[in-house]
Amino acid sequence: MKSLKAIMAFVMVLGVFLLAACGQEKTSTSKEESSSKGSDEKITLNLWHFDPGKREEVYFKAIERFEKEHPNVTVKPLLIPNDKYKQRLVVAMAGKNAPDVFASWGGGYLQEFADSDKLVDLTDKDIDYSRFVDVALENSKFGDKVYGLPLGISTYQFYYNKEIFEKNGIEVPKTYNELLESIDVLKKAGLYPIALANQPQWPGAFYLMYLADRIGGEDVFKSAYNREGGSFADSTYVKAGEMIQDLVDREAFNPGFNGLPYDAGAARQMIYTGKAAMMLMTSGFVNNVRDEFPEFEKKMGVFQFPALEDGKGDSTNISAGISPVWSISKSSKQQELSVELINELTSVETGTAYADMSGTPVAIKGVEPKDEYVKTFTEWINAANSIQFPYDQTLAPELAQLHKETTFKLFGKTMTPKEAAEAMEKKAAELEKK
């Protein structure tokens, strides 16, 4: 029996080494095959994205147009839901099964791939860069090199229930003090002034981002992020944290907000049923309303995050996230074709369809939105003195995670504003050294 065990062990160990060897060999050989262009050879391009519903339909249409121009090419789109997307992409990019074209949010997440030399540098490819809104392109530009083409710009603003506002004699708040006053009035009327589902941590982070922008202006973040003398422990961030906790103390939000997942819909339900009056949310909410509770659209209004009377920030400043950003992985054997594909995915035609069907403005010039909300959002973007991209997409992943965590704890009052700001600065300094 003993020798049987020994043989078994030997086989298993051998197997492990064989597998390990296989894995390494693959990485070294397959690079040599290069692109074959213009032939009749059947070619398949893989495309990964994370947008279901209307947005996916827009991509399908763009793919159809692309395939008509290239009859020998088939594009295989794959939709992976948000949560799993990051995980699948990391694993795929590490191996040899990376998709040719994939969507992301740009920022620090995409930069990880760029720094690891996994992306095609798009700077000198056959792309007409003049069609993009400049700021939006910044989100996928690292060290003067472009690694992704933006399509949508999702702005963050307050949605409110016009009926409730009218009933309680509230005007749309222009200043932060007016917002606080309306919160008190709504509270007295037995409503939840603001709906918040903060379990995923990003909805709450919007408040910190906007408040910091209104208190100290856009340069506070920029100089802290670029490590140009700025600091995440700046008094602006401490003040923003205090103001968040002030909102919590005023009971501006529904109870138990830190335990509510956003996607499951509890916060949206409160808005639809008139239990809550306002919500700070992305442009995507317009889409949610049309899908989930179209009757609400009649009552729905939007307003920008109010100005702060004694703040340094420009009140036209807006926060917005760029998504999707289309990039090409370096392991793709069809890089030229992939460039043409992402050109189609960010064409004026695709942009127009995206703006009209998804309720979200686009990063492409020359698109005339028909949708009323998109028109408003686009006006805000055009009038904005600066656009702040969400911290959790801009910062390096580790710092982004800490930012969400500390803000979550500010809302839960398990951390003081000072502690949160200092923890951020400590991590930022630590990462800078690396």
Added chain:
Amino acid sequence: MKAAAEVNSMNLLDINTVKRKEKSKQKLVILSFMFMALFVYTLFILYPIISTFIYSFYDWNGIETNRAFVGFANYSELFSDPTFWQSLTNNFYLVGVSVFVQIPLGLMMALVLNSNIKGQKLLNVIFFLPYLMSTVAVGLLWVFMFDPTNGPINKTLNSFGIESVTWLAGSPSALIAILIVMAWQFAPFYMILFKAALVGIPEELYEAAGMDGANDIQKFFYVTLPSLIPILISSSVLAIVGSLKTFDLFYVMSGSGAGTSTAILGTFMYEETFVNFRMGYGSTIAAMMFIIALICVVIIQVIDSIQKRKRGLS
């Protein structure tokens, strides 16, 4: 006579070598049957475990082709990381609940089903249902149950005059809420194990105990429970390993927020690996989870064998 004996021993030797040959042939046959299984086992179990340990010695973001060997640096960082200790503590609460709530609950349900209670079949289905549902669905369902404003649980509390609890938002309450769901979902699994074991206890033992004048409680403690010890031990092993590895329910019900009060090793590992791009550090967490689970299982097995020796079973 002498000659005959010699022939005999020659024959014996011969038989021995033949036997040995046959044995080695047998081994080959056994191996050839096992090869596929061994191959699959190597590919899907051994290889990942070993690569996890290898990755744990590297500083690697998971996508780069070059990775830097850092020796035990990841391990020393892990041991000084407060999130690790908090996650580990939470995992041990989880182990506690699994062993001391889920298993007794499962045993109780099995006993109920084993008695001649009315509506036994219906109860069987009702008890077993939670285990049949997918964990993501269970998680979402309970998120609605625990809803702070409209949730049935808070509504029930209110009707008894108790104030609403913000279950999933509070610091100990979120963990407690998830542990309740955990027990609810997995107790039926142990119920099935115990049910099968209860059927296997011979009726004669109960009859004999009855003749000796044992009442029902004594029968339980002196007949049923001792007969169930092997199952109790294997259930404990399953419960401990399962609760150290768990991930999905916590991920659905509380998000992946490490450093928050509901962080466990599974979510901590996920976050470091796939959100923070630290494959090396994530692998270190995975390796520690493996080692901790292994230690726990070894301890249980040792206790088990000591117990058996004491009772003279081996």
